[in-house]
Amino acid sequence: MTAALDANLIRRHRETMLRVLIPISVVVCLILLWQVLVTASGVPQYILPGPSAVGVSLVKDWGTLAPALWVTTKITLSALALALLGGVGMAVFLVQSKWIETAFYPIAVILQVTPIVAVAPLILIYAPSTQVALLICAFLVAFFPILSNMVQGLKSVDHNLLNLFDLYGASRLQTLLYLKLPASLPYFMTGLKIGGGLSLIAAVVAEFAAGSAGAGSGLAFRLLEAQYRLNIPRLFAALILLSALGVVIFGITSFIAWLSLHRWHESSIRREN
Numbered sequence: 001m002t003a004a005l006d007a008n009l010i011r012r013h014r015e016t017m018l019r020v021l022i023p024i025s026v027v028v029c030l031i032l033l034w035q036v037l038v039t040a041s042g043v044p045q046y047i048l049p050g051p052s053a054v055g056v057s058l059v060k061d062w063g064t065l066a067p068a069l070w071v072t073t074k075i076t077l078s079a080l081a082l083a084l085l086g087g088v089g090m091a092v093f094l095v096q097s098k099w100i101e102t103a104f105y106p107i108a109v110i111l112q113v114t115p116i117v118a119v120a121p122l123i124l125i126y127a128p129s130t131q132v133a134l135l136i137c138a139f140l141v142a143f144f145p146i147l148s149n150m151v152q153g154l155k156s157v158d159h160n161l162l163n164l165f166d167l168y169g170a171s172r173l174q175t176l177l178y179l180k181l182p183a184s185l186p187y188f189m190t191g192l193k194i195g196g197g198l199s200l201i202a203a204v205v206a207e208f209a210a211g212s213a214g215a216g217s218g219l220a221f222r223l224l225e226a227q228y229r230l231n232i233p234r235l236f237a238a239l240i241l242l243s244a245l246g247v248v249i250f251g252i253t254s255f256i257a258w259l260s261l262h263r264w265h266e267s268s269i270r271r272e273n
Contacts, residue, residue: 049233054240057233065222065234069241072203072218075131076249079138080199086139087146087191092176094147095154105151112144116202120209130210134218137206142199149191153184189257196249204242 031051038050045053058065090108094101116137127133157180165175207220219238226235 046230046232049236053233054236057231058237058240061234061237065219065238065241068217068219068222068238069245072200072207072220072242073245075134075138075203075218076196076200076245079135079142079203080196080249082135082139083142083146083195083199084192087143087195088150088188090143090147091150091154094151095180096172101151108144108147111140116141116205117209120206124210133210134203134206137209138199138202141202141205142195145194145198146188146191149187149194150184153187154180156187157183185260189253189260193250193253193257196253197246200242200246200249 035050035052038048049057090104094105119140120133120137123136124130124133127136161179161183162175165179170178203218204220207218208224219242222238223235223242226232226238
């Protein structure tokens with residue numbers, strides 16, 4: 001029995017290591033291929049820099065890129081936090097009645113389907129500052145996925161369990177706290193992962209639309225600045241930082257989802273087995 005358990009642990013450890021090493025190996029191979037192709041073809045750096053030139057620019061321009069990365073990170077995380085609070089609260093409000101959902105859900109749909117680039121100029125006019133405008137834009141994009149997933153989760157509770165709660169005389173608040181919210185957790189985690197990526201995208205797009213500049217600007221402005229100055233290595237360095245930030249956000253949200261679901265939900269249990 002002990003030997004079987006040890007063999008199972010070793011197998012899981014190997015699978016975990018492979019899941020980590022295979023993507024890293026693919027990325028490393030692609031970077032090496034990029035460097036070889038750029039070196040062999042002799043492409044100028046102002047057209048396509050190699051990974052070595054991008055790495056040098058990342059180190060040399062870190063004093064410029066790091067504050068911009070922090071600005072973009074703050075806007076993204078703040079927008080995601082507001083979208084979580086607003087999405088969950090609005091979802092709980094909508095599922096209280098079919099009439100409430102019919103009246104207010106179309107408003108959320110309109111906010112979602114309207115391009116943020118079209119709305120951003122109006123937000124910039126009425127917002128008290130550019131940073132607040134960027135935060136509102138990022139919030140609007142991340143809000144709807146969380147709202148729609150939470151509404152779907154709250155409406156997908158097993159009707160037998162709802163009947164059981166009614167049988168025992170549970171109040172509407174008790175049903176919400178002890179049945180609907182726990183049952184909708186997988187849907188919430190899906191919305192969290194989607195909203196995390198969309199909040200970063202919206203923060204960048206909103207800054208493009210705002211055209212903000214100066215010391216308080218994010219990575220989107222540094223991308224435009226590098227483009228205008230034909231500093232392509234810095235442009236690639238800023239792009240890599242944005243991608244790395246997105247990967248970190250996705251990793252954190254995926255880890256939170258795993259912590260919440262791996263002990264009881266089928267999606268995580270089957271993945272581990």
